[in-house]
Amino acid sequence: EAGVTQFPSHSVIEKGQTVTLRCDPISGHDNLYWYRRVMGKEIKFLLHFVKESKQDESGMPNNRFLAERTGGTYSTLKVQPAELEDSGVYFCASSRPGLAGSNTQYFGPGTRLTVL
Amino acid sequence: AQSVTQLDSQVPVFEEAPVELRCNYSSSVSVYLFWYVQYPNQGLQLLLKYLSGSTLVKGINGFEAEFNKSQTSFHLRKPSVHISDTAEYFCAVSDSLTSGTYKYIFGTGTRLKVLA
Numbered sequence: 170e171a172g173v174t175q176f177p178s179h180s181v182i183e184k185g186q187t188v189t190l191r192c193d194p195i196s197g198h199d200n201l202y203w204y205r206r207v208m209g210k211e212i213k214f215l216l217h218f219v220k221e222s223k224q225d226e227s228g229m230p231n232n233r234f235l236a237e238r239t240g241g242t243y244s245t246l247k248v249q250p251a252e253l254e255d256s257g258v259y260f261c262a263s264s265r266p267g268l269a270g271s272n273t274q275y276f277g278p279g280t281r282l283t284v285l
Numbered sequence: 286a287q288s289v290t291q292l293d294s295q296v297p298v299f300e301e302a303p304v305e306l307r308c309n310y311s312s313s314v315s316v317y318l319f320w321y322v323q324y325p326n327q328g329l330q331l332l333l334k335y336l337s338g339s340t341l342v343k344g345i346n347g348f349e350a351e352f353n354k355s356q357t358s359f360h361l362r363k364p365s366v367h368i369s370d371t372a373e374y375f376c377a378v379s380d381s382l383t384s385g386t387y388k389y390i391f392g393t394g395t396r397l398k399v400l401a
Contacts, residue, residue: 172328173328202388202389204389204391209393210393211289211391211392211393211394212375212377212389212391212394213391214388214389214390217386217388224386225386225388228388260328260329262329262389272387273319273331273334274389275331276321276328276329276330277328278326278327278328279328
């Protein structure tokens with residue numbers, strides 16, 4: 170079974186540009202989460218999809234961030250326009266159908282975003 | 286709001302010595318607790334989790350953790366570490382109190398450096 174995959178692994182962009190991160194969850198996993206780790210800080214929740222619906226986007230920093238999950242499969246996270254403080258590692262995680270605290274989240278390798 | 290504290294940002298230890306990585310959480314309700322490990326240039330991998338039952342949880346690679354409700358702690362231990370255990374370790378709690386998303390609340394991570 171393939172794990173969670175993320176693309177690209179690294180992205181370096183100039184301030185003001187647009188970047189789109191992609192996450193492919195484990196097949197059959199309805200729950201998809203985005204997290205971010207800014208250097209030196211903790212990993213923080215951004216948002217949660219159940220299939221194609223946003224269940225919770227309380228962690229999204231501002232309206233420069235747009236997440237989509239068309240068809241309930243892969244998800245994209247777009248940052249437009251990027252700012253310096255958006256630099257960090259963006260993790261995607263997925264878990265099996267249903268909502269339970271016991272559901273293990275499986276994480277991808279992350280996308281390291283650097284905004285210059 | 287729930288929070289997770291990992292007091293030690295870095296822990297150096299000699300090979301074959303025991304190690305304990307500390308984690309404390311704040312919650313007055315039942316929680317689900319997780320330890321993840323991130324090896325260099327890889328994603329987060331689940332080490333072990335506490336859901337209920339026995340307070341001593343065994344995980345992969347010889348790690349174990351003990352859930353202590355009175356002290357709100359979930360410390361990770363290994364009796365004898367190897368060079369290959371060098372990695373960053375994250376403690377997380379599944380947040381069931383808000384919005385029902387069961388998003389993770391992470392600590393800031395502990396970098397374990399095993400010395401030859």
